[in-house]
Amino acid sequence: MDFGSFLTNPEIKVKIVTYRDIFQDKAMLENRFGEEYRNRSAIIKLDPADLKQLNLKIGDTVTIKNSFGSVVVKAEESGYETPHRGIAYMPKGPWSITLISDETGGTGVPKFKDISVTITSAKGEKVTEIESLF
Amino acid sequence: MEKNYHVCTGCGLLCDDIEVEAEKNIINKVLTACRIGVAHMKEGKGEAIFRVDNKPVDEAVAISEAATILKNAKNPLIFGLGASTNETQKIAIELAKKINATLDDTSSFCLGSLVEAIIREKIKTCTLDEVRNKADVIIFWGTDPSDSHPRHLSKYSYFPRGKEKQRGWEEERTAIAVDVRKSHTAKICGNYFFQIPPKGDAEFIDALIAGLSGKLPKTSYNYPPKKILELANILKGAKFGVIFAGRGLVNSLENLEPIFRLMKALNEKANFHLMPMVGSCNTMGFNENLFAETGYVNSVKFENGTVLHGPEYSIVESLKAKTVDAALIIGSDPFSILPGSIVKNLLEIPVVSIDSYETLTSRNSKVYINTAVSGVEAGGTATRMDRKKVSFEPFIETNHPSEETILKKIMEAL
Numbered sequence: 001m002d003f004g005s006f007l008t009n010p011e012i013k014v015k016i017v018t019y020r021d022i023f024q025d026k027a028m029l030e031n032r033f034g035e036e037y038r039n040r041s042a043i044i045k046l047d048p049a050d051l052k053q054l055n056l057k058i059g060d061t062v063t064i065k066n067s068f069g070s071v072v073v074k075a076e077e078s079g080y081e082t083p084h085r086g087i088a089y090m091p092k093g094p095w096s097i098t099l100i101s102d103e104t105g106g107t108g109v110p111k112f113k114d115i116s117v118t119i120t121s122a123k124g125e126k127v128t129e130i131e132s133l134f
Numbered sequence: 135m136e137k138n139y140h141v142c143t144g145c146g147l148l149c150d151d152i153e154v155e156a157e158k159n160i161i162n163k164v165l166t167a168c169r170i171g172v173a174h175m176k177e178g179k180g181e182a183i184f185r186v187d188n189k190p191v192d193e194a195v196a197i198s199e200a201a202t203i204l205k206n207a208k209n210p211l212i213f214g215l216g217a218s219t220n221e222t223q224k225i226a227i228e229l230a231k232k233i234n235a236t237l238d239d240t241s242s243f244c245l246g247s248l249v250e251a252i253i254r255e256k257i258k259t260c261t262l263d264e265v266r267n268k269a270d271v272i273i274f275w276g277t278d279p280s281d282s283h284p285r286h287l288s289k290y291s292y293f294p295r296g297k298e299k300q301r302g303w304e305e306e307r308t309a310i311a312v313d314v315r316k317s318h319t320a321k322i323c324g325n326y327f328f329q330i331p332p333k334g335d336a337e338f339i340d341a342l343i344a345g346l347s348g349k350l351p352k353t354s355y356n357y358p359p360k361k362i363l364e365l366a367n368i369l370k371g372a373k374f375g376v377i378f379a380g381r382g383l384v385n386s387l388e389n390l391e392p393i394f395r396l397m398k399a400l401n402e403k404a405n406f407h408l409m410p411m412v413g414s415c416n417t418m419g420f421n422e423n424l425f426a427e428t429g430y431v432n433s434v435k436f437e438n439g440t441v442l443h444g445p446e447y448s449i450v451e452s453l454k455a456k457t458v459d460a461a462l463i464i465g466s467d468p469f470s471i472l473p474g475s476i477v478k479n480l481l482e483i484p485v486v487s488i489d490s491y492e493t494l495t496s497r498n499s500k501v502y503i504n505t506a507v508s509g510v511e512a513g514g515t516a517t518r519m520d521r522k523k524v525s526f527e528p529f530i531e532t533n534h535p536s537e538e539t540i541l542k543k544i545m546e547a548l
């Protein structure tokens with residue numbers, strides 16, 4: 001049994017896979033400081049069971065955190081038919097990259113594909129503004 | 135009213151069949167382009183912007199401040215250039231030589247290693263036109279062109295009725311996706327989508343190689359051997375196969391050996407090519423131009439006529455180790471693409487940002503110069519992802535200077 005579910009503010013651990021989205025890229029070209037770009041970037045797509053464990057509805061905000069950074073984004077359902085508990089998806093961009101490790105082993109290549117985070121509910125909190133990421 | 139064919143510089147495909155309706159220097163309609171292309175070409179521009187310390191200045195002040203920053207730096211970094219013309223890139227290389235700079239582009243953490251293998255002819259490649267006319271088995275590996283190169287499937291790789299592929303995708307082409315996620319491209323591939331776990335690519339390649347020689351394919355994540363054997367059989371029958379390799383594949387491998395092994399095994403049984411899914415419109419040009427000049431595709435440092443090369447001269451390592459003391463960033467937004475934990479070091483050094491868009495980098499720079507959009511407001515040549523040269527003329531008059539003009543002026547001011 002998952003200990004997290006006993007906490008009042010449950011916490012889950014997931015690995016994030018980042019992806020590109022044409023609508024997000026279009027919004028970025030139009031205005032990367034605009035609302036549409038934020039709405040399409042500051043999101044995380046979770047397995048329905050993970051959402052449930054966090055006591056969340058679609059559109060609620062969550063805090064995603066690891067030792068490299070912390071952001072508040074909206075939670076969504078992934079819509080994938082195959083279950084993927086423990087794996088979540090985020091669009092590439094300023095929000096997801098704050099969570100990437102600075103460990104590179106001297107190769108010049110960050111571990112873009114290896115993002116481990118914890119997620120907690122941030123119901124009622126606002127999504128992190130792009131200006132406050134740096 | 136003007137109506138002519140133009141080139142879109144929105145991605146590595148450099149589509150050259152774009153029709154634009156423009157009147158009095160305003161673009162009313164962009165036809166043929168994809169969603170990204172339309173947004174890229176239509177982006178309305180106001181007055182030219184020059185800023186120093188976030189305050190508006192005139193061009194001369196911005197140029198002189200940029201030159202001062204570069205002159206005073208012991209080890210400046212020049213980064214970006216993926217959306218710049220070949221002409222601009224060559225000037226940037228000259229500039230880097232002149233000021234003993236570290237020079238790098240996004241390929242150092244994206245597809246540079248694979249592009250270098252292509253330039254050095256270590257991997258068999260082909261052109262997009264050949265794919266359109268001949269390809270029968272197409273693999274999208276760790277890439278989702280439907281989102282990153284939106285016209286890839288319709289113009290070249292899957293849907294067209296090419297010269298030798300008149301019956302098109304319905305009968306004559308098989309599209310396959312290997313990815314960690316069911317992307318839009320993977321959906322199009324239907325039953326030929328092979329979902330693997332993150333970092334599972336190398337094992338999948340070796341299982342596939344085993345399958346190609348009729349051995350039992352095994353993976354630690356228990357991928358159904360039957361499915362891998364089925365895939366191997368399709369690949370064996372390819373008369374003109376092509377793998378479009380993306381960052382999902384390259385970033386998950388320690389080195390390129392698995393790709394070399396796979397290409398060798400495939401070409402023992404069939405006829406296979408590989409093309410890196412280069413993202414920006416002229417990253418390929420940058421890699422080629424720098425290679426012609428130095429023998430390396432990225433991550434170099436010029437030092438009094440000699441060239442040093444290695445990961446320590448990549449943007450990531452040089453920012454991490456804080457070895458660079460100023461940065462000139464051209465047409466790129468590292469704050470949106472590099473780990474926050476590394477890129478935050480840019481906030482500690484003076485940055486000159488030259489870009490046709492306002493970005494997080496331009497907002498965090500000491501000098502910002504807003505330049506013309508290539509293909510719309512500025513002309514030149516660029517190199518398509520399959521290494522074909524494409525040239526374009528500006529069709530909108532602008533008061534925004536081109537990157538080329540700005541770099542020349544900075545050179546003079548030095």
Ligand code: SF4
Nearest residue numbers: 142144145149168171
């Ligand atoms: S596919 Fe790329 S080059 Fe072609 S129109 Fe779209 S953004 Fe422009």
